[in-house]
Amino acid sequence: xxxxxxxxxxxxxxxxxxxxxxxxxxxxxxxxxxxxxxxxxxxxxxxxxxxxxxxxxxxxxxxxxxxxxxxxxxxxxxxxxxxxxxxxxxxxxxxxxxxxxxxxxxxxxxxxxxxxxxxxxxxxxxxxxxxxxxxxxxxxxxxxxxxxxxxxxxxxxxxxxxxxxxxxxxxxxxxxxxxxxxxxxxxxxxxxxxxxxxxxxxxxxxxxxxxxxxxxxxx
Numbered sequence: 001x002x003x004x005x006x007x008x009x010x011x012x013x014x015x016x017x018x019x020x021x022x023x024x025x026x027x028x029x030x031x032x033x034x035x036x037x038x039x040x041x042x043x044x045x046x047x048x049x050x051x052x053x054x055x056x057x058x059x060x061x062x063x064x065x066x067x068x069x070x071x072x073x074x075x076x077x078x079x080x081x082x083x084x085x086x087x088x089x090x091x092x093x094x095x096x097x098x099x100x101x102x103x104x105x106x107x108x109x110x111x112x113x114x115x116x117x118x119x120x121x122x123x124x125x126x127x128x129x130x131x132x133x134x135x136x137x138x139x140x141x142x143x144x145x146x147x148x149x150x151x152x153x154x155x156x157x158x159x160x161x162x163x164x165x166x167x168x169x170x171x172x173x174x175x176x177x178x179x180x181x182x183x184x185x186x187x188x189x190x191x192x193x194x195x196x197x198x199x200x201x202x203x204x205x206x207x208x209x210x211x212x213x214x215x216x217x218x219x
Contacts, residue, residue: 070086071085072086074118076118076120079174079175079179085116089116098119100115100116102115105186108197109197109199110198111200112186114184117180117182118181119178119182120177120179122176124176126178127171127179128178129154129156132158141154146213147215149217151170151171154171163188164187166184168183168206168209169183170182170213181216183212
C-alpha cells in the first residue's frame with residue numbers, strides 16, 4: 001500500500017518534465033538587424049528610418065542646427081569656409097576632391113542614398129556644377145543669398161541605367177577658386193524591381209539639404 005503514493009509522485013514529476021518550457025519575456029528576446037540596414041548610432045535610430053535619412057535628432061531635443069543631432073563641421077582653412085552636417089553622414093576619403101559624404105536611405109522606398117559633395121576648382125574660369133550637369137544639363141543658375149554669401153543655385157536630374165540622381169548645387173567664387181556644394185538624391189527608376197517599392201517623399205528627404213547649406217559660412 002505504501003507504493004501507491006510513490007507511484008503518484010513519480011507520475012507527477014514525469015508530467016512536469018514533459019511540459020513545454022515557458023516563453024521568454026519580450027525584454028530577453030534579441031533583435032536582429034538585417035545586414036543591409038545600418039546599425040543605430042548615438043545620434044539616434046538606424047539610418048533606415050523612413051523619411052529621415054541623414055538627420056536623427058535626439059528624442060525631445062531641439063537644440064542645434066539639426067534638432068539635437070550630433071554635428072560635424074567641415075572647415076577648409078585654405079579657402080576659409082565651413083559647413084556643418086549630422087554625424088551620420090560618412091566619407092571614405094577625407095582628402096578627396098570632390099569630397100563625398102553619403103548616408104543610406106530608408107529601406108522599402110525607391111530612394112537608395114543621399115550624397116553631399118564638396119568640390120573646389122582652382123583657377124576656375126566659370127563657377128558652376130560640372131559633375132552632373134555636363135551630361136544632362138541643368139536649370140539656369142539662380143542667385144540665392146545664404147548667410148550673406150551669394151550662391152549660383154542650379155538643379156537637375158541625371159538618369160541612366162535605371163538610376164536617377166536628382167541634384168541641387170550651390171556655387172560661389174573665393175578669389176580664383178570655385179567652391180561647389182552639391183546635394184544628390186539617388187533613387188531607382190520604375191520597373192527596376194519586380195515588386196515596385198513605395199516612392200520616396202522628395203520634399204521631405206530634401207529638407208536636410210536646406211538645413212546643411214544654411215550652415216555654410218566664410219570666416
